[in-house]
Amino acid sequence: MAGKFEMLMRGIGITFNNVNLLKQAFTHASYRNEHRGEAMQDNERLEFLGDAVLELLISEYLYKRYPQLPEGELTRMRAAIVCEPSLVRFATKLSFDKYVRLGRGEELSGGRKRPALLADVFEAFMGALYLDQGLESVKEFLDTHILPDIDNVHVLLADYKTMLQELVQRDGIGPLSYRILEERGPAHHREFVAQVMIDGKPYGEGIGRSKKEAEQRAAQATITMLTQKENPTS
Amino acid sequence: MAGKFEMLMRGIGITFNNVNLLKQAFTHASYRNEHRGEAMQDNERLEFLGDAVLELLISEYLYKRYPQLPEGELTRMRAAIVCEPSLVRFATKLSFDKYVRLGRGEELSGGRKRPALLADVFEAFMGALYLDQGLESVKEFLDTHILPDIDNVHVLLADYKTMLQELVQRDGIGPLSYRILEERGPAHHREFVAQVMIDGKPYGEGIGRSKKEAEQRAAQATITMLTQKENPTS
Known part of the structure; x- marks a missing residue:
């Protein structure tokens, strides 16, 4: 034993x-x-x-x-x-x-x-x-x-994009899109920077090891901004 | 500040x-x-x-x-x-x-x-x-x-005596009483040892800084014994 x-x-x-x-x-x-x-x-x-x-x-x-x-x-x-x-x-x-x-x-x-x-x-x-x-x-x-x-x-991050989509629809402030601002770092430790765009204006940014992760984080940051009723970054 | x-x-x-x-x-x-x-x-x-x-x-x-x-x-x-x-x-x-x-x-x-x-x-x-x-x-x-x-x-310990009383009544195995087996230690760090008696037979013991605490612990030990269907100590 x-x-x-x-x-x-x-x-x-x-x-x-x-x-x-x-x-x-x-x-x-x-x-x-x-x-x-x-x-x-x-x-x-x-x-x-x-x-x-x-x-x-x-x-x-x-x-x-x-x-x-x-x-x-x-x-x-x-x-x-x-x-x-x-x-x-x-x-x-x-x-x-x-x-x-x-x-x-x-x-x-x-x-x-x-x-x-x-x-x-x-x-x-x-x-x-x-x-x-x-x-x-x-x-x-x-x-x-x-x-x-x-x-x-x-899965931890999976629902931010959906949450944001719902929020944007509810408030009638779309359209919502994402853009990749930057790809950086060596291949084995790649990082992406994503940004949320709503109605053509830039909102929250997010960093992640994949595009999807960066977008999820950007969506999360944007949710915080919107729910705190602050102004978009510009 | x-x-x-x-x-x-x-x-x-x-x-x-x-x-x-x-x-x-x-x-x-x-x-x-x-x-x-x-x-x-x-x-x-x-x-x-x-x-x-x-x-x-x-x-x-x-x-x-x-x-x-x-x-x-x-x-x-x-x-x-x-x-x-x-x-x-x-x-x-x-x-x-x-x-x-x-x-x-x-x-x-x-x-x-x-x-x-x-x-x-x-x-x-x-x-x-x-x-x-x-x-x-x-x-x-x-x-x-x-x-x-x-x-x-x-209050942490307060319900063991009541719990035991209810258990004894439910199972019809009373009467239930407590006895103090020992008082020990110096005055500023007194300890009591209490024992539960059910129908004249000794059950669980407990140690505490007051008689009440010792009895609560003895009740707790007895509840464990009874609910695990083990025999009383003798």
């Missing part, structure tokens, strides 16, 4: 001081129930803690990454990241499902692939790593394994 | 590296709206971050303080601590209301004492302190100013 968790630690590049914490993070209640003789805790309390660790680090990431976004948008983006489907994707990407310790009944009924179970394991792992090595280590872990993924999740 | 925040820092025993972060935490949107010419941010984004900082530290505190409590109970206790009335109490205890920067209209309508506003300021302060000095500093701040208060908030 030790070999299995050694393998996991090698895979993620982290050596736990207290391997029992790591094991606990992967121990489902159904497994503990079948091993009542042994001193063993399941991952539920670690999940409670890890949920809060993840929430803080994602909040900090968004706070710093989007210095202009209002609180409401940050909250919406955080909810889109710290949700079961995302956590399942992270857990699966890291092959966490292979390491879960399940009771027989749960195993037979396909528990190993159950989304809620995988999301819980990911959160419990966050909690275990935090207790074992502190917040900075969890931050590094997320920087390495999770945030690059989040940055590419366009 | 600097003098006011110098005073605040002296009061809480913390010197901010970036005093602007501290000011931002105390800047209500209504104040910023009246000073549009000046480069200034309000506290809303800091509140987003501070909420998550507080949530993590309270989670960690409860996780370590109550090693036996199941996740559901920890979640319930956390919600009882990180709620508007508690945050208002913390903010008021620290005289934060005196330092809030408010717009004229908000001031005239009594905004300075509005609970939601004070709770937001407390969370924003958590966020500012975290950005300025890191998690350990916020932890120390809570240890000094907030956690002693929380430990005395019996």
Whole structure:
């Protein structure tokens, strides 16, 4: 059994001081129930803690990454990241499902692939790593394994263009279009600058790693401008 | 204006590296709206971050303080601590209301004492302190100013005795009573050990700084025993 968790630690590049914490993070209640003789805790309390660790680090990431976004948008983006489907994707990407310790009944009924179970394991792992090595280590872990993924999740940004389209229609101030002001940076780190045009006048700008991302950000900036009833940039 | 925040820092025993972060935490949107010419941010984004900082530290505190409590109970206790009335109490205890920067209209309508506003300021302060000095500093701040208060908030524990009474009645297994097994420790750090008795048999034990607290914990332990359908200790 030790070999299995050694393998996991090698895979993620982290050596736990207290391997029992790591094991606990992967121990489902159904497994503990079948091993009542042994001193063993399941991952539920670690999940409670890890949920809060993840929430803080994602909040900090968004706070710093989007210095202009209002609180409401940050909250919406955080909810889109710290949700079961995302956590399942992270857990699966890291092959966490292979390491879960399940009771027989749960195993037979396909528990190993159950989304809620995988999301819980990911959160419990966050909690275990935090207790074992502190917040900075969890931050590094997320920087390495999770945030690059989040940055590419366009779903986070996907509804700004639609929102703006609706706003422009409602206020009868169209037509709405986008233009690319600039392409810059080396090929492996290309950046685009997009600008929203409404009725021929320039509105918000946005920067992104793709044209679409830049346009989404430009749409977002424009929504902020319009809803704060400020004047267009010129 | 600097003098006011110098005073605040002296009061809480913390010197901010970036005093602007501290000011931002105390800047209500209504104040910023009246000073549009000046480069200034309000506290809303800091509140987003501070909420998550507080949530993590309270989670960690409860996780370590109550090693036996199941996740559901920890979640319930956390919600009882990180709620508007508690945050208002913390903010008021620290005289934060005196330092809030408010717009004229908000001031005239009594905004300075509005609970939601004070709770937001407390969370924003958590966020500012975290950005300025890191998690350990916020932890120390809570240890000094907030956690002693929380430990005395019996409301957190108040419903275990009632819950147990209801459980015993429902299952018809009474009568229910409590006994104090031990009083120990020096006068300034007295501890009590209480035990639940049901139908003359000993059930869960609890330790607390008052008889009532010890009984609440004993009731809690007993609820766990009864609801997990395990046998009484003997």
